[in-house]
Amino acid sequence: MFFLIRFKGCLTNYRLQINTTQRIAQFCQRIGQPVRSKKPTSAGNAVQNFADLKHVRVVGGSGGNGCISFLQLWCNENAGPDGGDGGNGGHVIFEASSHVRDLNQMPTVIAGDSGVKGTNKDCNGKNAQHKVVKVPVGTVVKNAEGKVVCDLCKEGLMFIAARGGAGGKGNSFFVTDVEQAPKICEYGAEGENLQYTVEVKSIAHVGLIGLPNAGKSTLLRAISRARPKVAPYPFTTLKPHLGMVQYDDYEQIAVADLPGLVRDSHKNRGLGIQFLKHTERCAALLYVIDVSLPEPWRHLEILRFELAQFNESFARKPQVVVANKMDLADAEENLPELRSRIDLPVVPISAKFGTNVRKLLEKMRAIYDDNVGQSVE
Template sequence: MVGGKGGDGCISFLHLWSNENAGPDGGDGGNGGHVILRASNNVKDLSLLSSVLKADNGEKGYNKDCHGKSADHCIVDVPIGTVIKDSEEKVVGDLGDEGLMFIAARGGAGGKGNHFFISDTEQAPKISEYGAEGEDIPYTLEMRSMAHLGLIGFPNAGKSTLLRAISRARPKVAPYPFTTLKPYVGMVQYDDYEQVAVADLPGLIPDSHKNRGLGIQFLQHAERCMGLLYILDVSLDTPWEYLDTLQFEISQFNENLLNRPQLIIANKMDLPNAIENLEILKNRTKLPVIAISAKLGSNIKELLHTIRIIYDENKDNSGYYFFYLTVYIC
């Protein structure tokens, strides 16, 4: 991030028909603008943020003691909860509240014109100052976007397809494992204008707690969700074993995660064997189960209703659970 350069001071001498010694009248330069980060509810991610943020330069000074105009500050809105780290990975700012600001790069001061340097011993100074350069500081921004609920499942369970069905998020969907390599957030809109953030988390595999696959990175994402939505492909053989594996991996990472609200989403009900497996699954778990087909949109309305119930019952006691997306700013 680069602050604006200060405007240069002016060297000028006033000439009047009635006073040939009117004296120096060079004005000062204007100050350069700051680069300021501001937390805003209107911004959901860092995708629109440029990798280089630069404020405008101050205007130079003019004759007749006219000072240059100071540049406007470059104010950039970022999501609430954005963490700012310096080049040494030290946290220097945490924008946790609406409207909170962080001055990332200060603009340079404007240079003084020669009128400023008048003294008892020097009545006609022929010197001025250059405007100071603005600060040039690299930062790392980590977006602590709150995800109320996280979609957890094995690769190709249909997490991305479901997120597409219930929100405007457009994660990649493809018929091969690990199409999702980073979290995607979708905002579920309700008729009363309430918004529930649902995160499509990267797929989990056995021994993830030992850092296999995306491993610890995945589990850290799950740790920062208010509730867990297990999505299972019930068309596969023994889908209940997949559920046991998911819960085991999560408990090995942090056993307290299983105390959070949990819901099983039985996906791909349009495929053979799904109905028979669904009944067995319900008999093998005490968690609530909702059967859907994300591809065909079957029973999505009931799922959204259940998600809203979970959100309403836990939003006041959820605290802040975050997953991190990082952007490097020069």
């Protein structure tokens, strides 16, 4: 009887080990589930957009001046020159940081600190601290001629935008065997004075692309705390908006709502295609289509053609068609026809009422996990 009880206990422990192993494997293989933000949505109706392009003037700090001084002691009135050197001016450095999402906080004129001038008793001036300006990951810096001088595509990358001037030498530096009491020193050099165009080329992991009034802003409001303007007329979105989608494994996906495209946007019709630079490094593209309109597959053809005119590499990105406005008439009838005419996965939703939005978020997470490492090259 004793051996039987012991055998049953071993069998129970064995089964518990198998169940625990299976649960760990299932947890490791599962996809993070979207969760609602714990912070309440703002009661105000303020529209917050971000600055993605700025023209800045960058001035490096000037070096400190050297000092002319002669040491006088109680026992030796002519102890010799003791003028110290000036400190170096500070550089102005751009650093890519994931904690910054736009260029709103970047001033148009950025000046570095100047070095401290030298003093007597061979005391050199203090070097100025470098001024580090945080910019979003994916920022491209162009010089005055329009040439790209740096691409801050990874976290922690730095670019010296303007070098600080060197500090001037004091008169003790110029002592020679011939000249024992020089009365000369150097002024500190001026820092570089340059102009740049700072452009954010990568703002989101997923880009929402669609014709005007397709429901992109409504969808962004439904999946994030962003507050883009929503109105029943075209071109309510004049600037890109950004929203963050949170998941239960603490992963966050940035989604960008871009202004609507129209036919011949590549010819600068409508708002043009100047905002499509943000989608060049997105992990995925979501085509938001209004399936309640006649022949919605024609809208997808227009969008794909305009993207091809801007950059042919868009065709190699993961793409999903979001069949929006399923709550309206004729949407159910157009959906099967839309699926049969395109070669992309289709997720039918209603952004206004939140229908099937969770499935779309799970699809976004699966694409993000497969392509996030390849989105920035």
